Amino acid sequence: MAAIGTVKHVPKEIRYNFLNQAAPASYVAGLGRGASGFTTRSDIGPAREGPSAEAVAEAQARRGEDVPDPDALQDPDDERNLFAGTVYEADDEEADKIWESVDERMDARRRARREAAEAAAAAEERAKNPKLQTQFADLKRSLSTLKDSDWENIPEAGNLTGKRRKQNMRLEENQNTRSYAVSDSVLADVAGRSALLGELDAQQQENGGLETPAGDGTMTDFISIGNARDKVLSLRLDQASKDAANGSSTSIDPRGYMTALNSQILQTDAQIGDIKQARQLLQNLIQSNPKHAPGWIAAASLEVHAKKMVAARKIIAEGCEKCPKSEDVWFHAAELNTPENAKVVLGKAVQNVPQSVKIWLKAASLESEPAAKKRVLRKALEFVPNSVRLWKETVNLEEDPEDARILLTRAVEVIPNSVELWLTLARLETPENAKKVLNSARKVIPTSHEIWIAAGRLAEQTPTAMSEVKVEYDLEQQRKLAAQVDKVMAMAVSSLQKNSVILGREQWLQEAEQCEQDGSPLTAQAIVKATIHLEVEEEDRKNVWLEDAERAEKGGFYEVARACFVKLLEAYPTSPSVWRRAAEFEKAHGTPDAVQEVLAKGVQHCPHAEVLWLMAAKEKWMGGDIPGAHAILADAFKQNEDSESIFLAAAKLASETNEMEAAQQILQKARAQADTERIWMKSAMLERQLGMLDAALDTLQQAISKYPGFDKLHMIRGQILESRGETSEARSAYAQGCKSCPKSIPLWILSARLEEKAGIVIKARSLLEKARLHNPKNDELWMESIKIEERSGSAQQAKSVLARAMQECPTSPLLWSLAIFMEAPQQRKGRSVDALKKAGEHPAVIIAVARLFWAERKIEKTRQWMQNAITADADWGDAWGWWLKFERQHGEPERQQLVIDKCVEAQPHHGPVWQAVAKNLANVGKSIPDILELVADKLE
Structure with missing residues (x-):
């Protein structure tokens, strides 16, 4: 066995011959595994072309592989074989649509995911390969901070074109700057041409010096000739402008010429x-x-x-x-x-x-002489006698009233149905004849309400009670005259109804307003009295008539409004509200006598209406009639024995007139008969005002035992104890009051201020926190908390409290006015815009905005915003104080007095500083101007 890691050598005689042979032309390595030929960058030379589709199919067949059918994936829209001859029917189209809808549905389901993936990929690509404009975005933004000097110091950009362009430009520069040697003859010739000679040469002397040498013409100076020509032209133009300025005639008027050019209309x-x-x-x-x-x-x-x-x-x-x-x-x-x-x-x-009125009037207008115009118009009346316009023009040309009257007499005979001619004739007649003329006109034209109104105005201007001697009418004569005019208008309405002439009440009211504008107040009142009941249901009369009176009052038609109140008082004599409205109207637009007359009748018809008795007594008092006021209150006691308001009014009248004993007796009697909490309070306040502090405390103790829920009793008691230096007793009094009256905001504030004065700021904060638990979302408590923080020197803590307050009371005008000035000066204007959006209708916010303009020394704008604050609420006394303070600094004495007069007319009662000054014991009995001065001094 061979050792591991050794290689077995194959003898040369048994090597395969195909390894030493060239590959076939169609051979592709790895074709059996599905590989195909391709070319890479590392290949040298072009890649060999791959086998054709037929060669691939033949190779697969030799290896015994399945050859795919080329028609297996045939497009159904390009049918062949079996469905080659079929017809594309409606069911085929429906099936195709169904499959298309399925495909669209599936695509829609995947679309959101696909688009999200594409967006993520695009974001990733931008992060990896950012564009140039995004890379230098921060540099572009920093360009906005460059100054003009920085821009000017930027060097000029050089030639940034390509290298070849630079080389070409250098060659051109070298060629342009290349110098050549010029011969001396050329230079001498150029110098001789531009030279000026001071003497004539020999040829010129021979010709007498009058001819230019005909050689090369080098001796002519064209530059001097051009300069001389320009100078002559300039002199002529200057002379022409001087002539135009002096008014002398010139050949061209520059201004008129340009005006003529501008006036020409060029048509395209x-x-x-x-x-x-x-x-x-x-x-x-x-x-x-x-x-x-x-x-x-x-x-x-x-x-x-x-x-x-x-x-x-x-x-x-x-x-x-x-x-x-x-x-x-x-x-x-x-x-x-x-x-x-x-x-x-x-x-x-x-x-x-000849019947054309338009032609005759045009012909008369072309005449310049009055006599010629009269002649033309009278000729026109011969042809057109029934033209009202021609008669009017003819009468207007007459300077003599008698001639005009004669013409109008003839005119009404020719044109009896012209109301205008009858009325004009009546104005030209004497009172007796005018009455006859109007009677004749009424018979001829029974359907004209203008004639009846003219009759009423005539009766008003020519009373029957007036004799030949002119006298001044007294009240009784005025009443008789008004009754006569009322009778005429009543007859007018009756006659018109008989003749089927029905005018709406709105039209009648407009006629009444027109009569008042024309100076006929009695006729206007008579029209209202005779027609105000038309088209109004019985149950709606009171409200509708009150609306008519208010509308007429707003429109400045005071006589029409007075007539409406007269009808109201006749129809509803037992209504105290109607009498009160009528009295207020007379007080605003009438005379003091008229007010007293209305109130006197009102207390007769409504004896138990306390407000009418009080108004009548006050009018007497304001008019300086002190005994008359006492008499009215005495009569009021007879009709209203146990009236709290009348008792208090009588006590106030006595105290204001320095009858202190009488005031004490009245209040003592009132405690026995009426026995109300306000009477006990007034008694204690009077005793406190007189310096009877022990008696006042006893009175308050009794009152509190009876009326423990009346917060003002606790407040007065605490203030008395605080003024005497009894801090612990005052603290107990306020604590008892807060326990009995947890909803009383002033009581909580007084208790907190007592603790602040004692130096226990933590206790003051705690009390106000407790008060806000009993009275959530109360801006006065939040404002007191903020001011405590400010007075203690914690500005940051005050802002924090303000933020909490604004979350709980987002629309409080007091908090917004305070928030404006707690911001930095550069942020106050933006804060004021938010304040106006949230609570812009309150005078406190408007005054805050006015103070911003005041700080910027915008005088007129400040004055306008001060006026806007008064318009928003004239009862806000602090606004009057700020206005007077402003006028003291920037206004004249007349403006200051105007502010004081308007304040007296408005009689304000509210405002934090105003109430504090007005209710101070040291200011008892002072007038409104005095209180206004003190408020202006106290405001900061």
């Missing part, structure tokens, strides 16, 4: 073609139908558009001949001619169409 070829086409169409129209007047007018207008006035006049003149009965053709002819020619044209026109 397309426009000229359109004009030619339209001209041809209109020519065919007037030739086929020469009696068609609009065709002649259109043809003439086209020529006018084409700037051919002569042709236009010729066409319209021919149109007048063809259509002599058309007033439009004659009118257009007059428009296209000069005034003198137009008169001739209109003279022919009135001969052909």
Whole structure:
């Protein structure tokens, strides 16, 4: 046995001969295993071509392998053999569609996965082989930070073309810069040509110096000649411009020439073609139908558009001949001619169409003298006597009222159905004759409401109570006059209904508003009283009439609104709300006497309406009639013995007039009769105001025992104890109040502020946290917590609390106004935009934005935003304080006084700083201007 690892040598005599022979031409190594010929890069020379399909099939057959049938995978759409002659029917098409739908369904199921794989592959490819533009993206972004100086310092780019291009350019440069030696004769010739001679040569002397040598012409100086020509031209142009400036006549007006050029309208070829086409169409129209007047007018207008006035006049003149009965053709002819020619044209026109009002008015307008116009119009009235317009134009030309009256008398005889002529005649007549004229007009035209309204206005302007001597009307005379006008309008509505004339209530209200605008308030009121009930159901009258009054008030028609309230009070005399609305209307737009009259009637009809008694007493008090106010309150006590409001009003009136003993007696009597929590509170406040602190505490103790749930009693008690320095007792009072009234926000805030004053900030925070548990989502508690942090010097903690507050109260205007100024100055403007989006309707936010403009010294914009804050809510006193503070710094004294006057008119009651100042005991009894000054001083 041979050893392991040894090789057995085969003798040469038994080696196989095919190893030394060349391979057959069709031989492919590994063909039996399915291999085929191929060529790689390492091969030298072209690879040998593989065997053909027939050779492969023959080899497989010799080895006994199965030869595949070439028709086994035949496309069914290219049928052969068995189905070669069949017809492609509908069921075949249906089957194909089914298979296609199946393929699409399967493809759709795999599409998402395939697209995700393709996207992942593409992302991986981009990560491995990034593009140049993505590689330098950061460098491109950094270019935005370059300054202009950096861009200027970038060196100019050189020639970046190929090496061959550079070599060619170098060769060209070398050729251009190559120098050649020039002979001395050439240089001398060039120098002689450009030289200027100061003397004549011999040839020139022989010719007298007047002829240029006819040699080579080298002695002529064309440069000097060109310079001289330019200089002469410049002098002429300068002289022309000076003449134009001095007003002297020149051959060319530069400005007028340019204006004329600008005024020219250049028509394009397309426009000229359109004009030619339209001209041809209109020519065919007037030739086929020469009696068609609009065709002649259109043809003439086209020529006018084409700037051919002569042709236009010729066409319209021919149109007048063809259509002599058309007033439009004659009118257009007059428009296209000069005034003198137009008169001739209109003279022919009135001969052909004498009934045309349009022609007669055009003829009158061409006359410059009033007498000539009158003559033309009177001639026109002979042909057209029933034209209202001609009569109106004729009357308007009359300067004497008597002549105009005579003309109108004839006009109403000729045209009895013209309401306008009757009304104009009535205005020109005396009051007695005007009444006769209107009566005649009413008989002739019984369906005209304008005549009835004119009659009412006439009755208002000429009252029967007025004698020959002019006197001032008193209230009784005004009432009689109003009753007379009301009677006229009532008759008007009745008469119109009999004649089947039904006008809507909206139209009647519009007529009333028009009468008020024309200066007839009694007629306007009479119209409302006579027609406001139309088209309104019985149960809807109150609401509808109130809406009518409000609409008229907003529109500035106060007499119409007053008439609506009169009808309301007549229809609903026992409604306190109607009396109150009427009194408020008179207070806003009437006189103090009218307000007192309305309230006096209101308390008679509604004796148990406390609000009317209080309004009447306040009006007397504000008018300075203190005894009258006392009398009204005394009458009110008779009708309302146990009224809390009347007791409090009487006590307030007494305290405001420094009758403190009377006020104490009233409140003591009120505690016995009415015995309400507000009366006990007012009693304690009065005693506190008088310095009777012990009595006030006793009163509060009794009140708290009766009404433990009234938070103001606990607050007043705690404040009194706090003012006396009894901190522990005040803490107990506030604690008792918070326990009895956990929903009272001011009570929790007072308790927290007491702890803060005592230096126990942790206790204050704890109280406010507890208060927020009882009152979630309350912005006042959150705001107090933020301010405590600010006062303690923890700005970062204050911002943290603010963030929590904004999450719980995202639309709180107080928090947003505070958040604006807690930001950095450069971020406040963006914060203000968010605030306006979330809570932009509250004056606190608007004032915050105004303060930003104030800081930027935008005076007018700040003033406008201050006004916007007042418009949003005039009852917000802090807004008035900020406005006055701003006007003190940037406004005139007149502006400051205007702010004070508006604040007095608005009478604000709310606002954190305003309430704190107004309710301070040191400010009791001060007026609104004084409180406003204090608020402006306190605001920071």
